[in-house]
Amino acid sequence: MKSPINLEVVHKVIDVFRAQYKNRDLAAKTEKILFNLAATGHRVSEQNFRAIVGHIRNHDMMSPWFIVSNVNTGYWITKDEKELSAYLDQELNRMSNQFDNVSNLHKRLRHGKTKGTGNQASLF
Known part of the structure; x- marks a missing residue:
C-alpha cells in the first residue's frame, strides 16, 4: 500500500x-x-x-x-520548450523500451487467455 x-x-x-x-x-x-x-x-x-x-x-x-x-x-x-520536449522524448523512449522488454513475456503468460484477464492486458 x-x-x-x-x-x-x-x-x-x-x-x-x-x-x-x-x-x-x-x-x-x-x-x-x-x-x-x-x-x-x-x-x-x-x-x-x-x-x-x-x-x-x-x-x-x-x-x-x-x-x-x-x-x-x-x-x-x-x-524551456526545447528541454521539455527532449525530456518528453526521453521518457517516451524509456516507456517504449519497457514495453518491448515485456512484450514476449506477456504473450507467453497470457497466451490463450481472454483480453482483460491480467493486469495491463489492454496495453498489449
Whole structure:
C-alpha cells in the first residue's frame, strides 16, 4: 500500500526546486536534494522523494515549470520548450523500451487467455 503524500513536504520540495534548481546547470542528484531538504527540517527517503516528484509531475503543480531529470545530470526545473520536449522524448523512449522488454513475456503468460484477464492486458 502506498503511503499518503504529505502536502507540506510536497510544497517544501517545490520551494527547494524553485530556489536552487532552476536550470540544467544547477541540476542535482537525489542525495544532494535530500540533504538540502533535511537542512529545512524535512527528512525524506529516496523512495518518498521519487513519489513526491511523481505527484508534482502528475498534478502539474509547477506549471509552466516542470521537474525534468536524467541519470547523468540529476533533477532540475525548466520551462524551456526545447528541454521539455527532449525530456518528453526521453521518457517516451524509456516507456517504449519497457514495453518491448515485456512484450514476449506477456504473450507467453497470457497466451490463450481472454483480453482483460491480467493486469495491463489492454496495453498489449
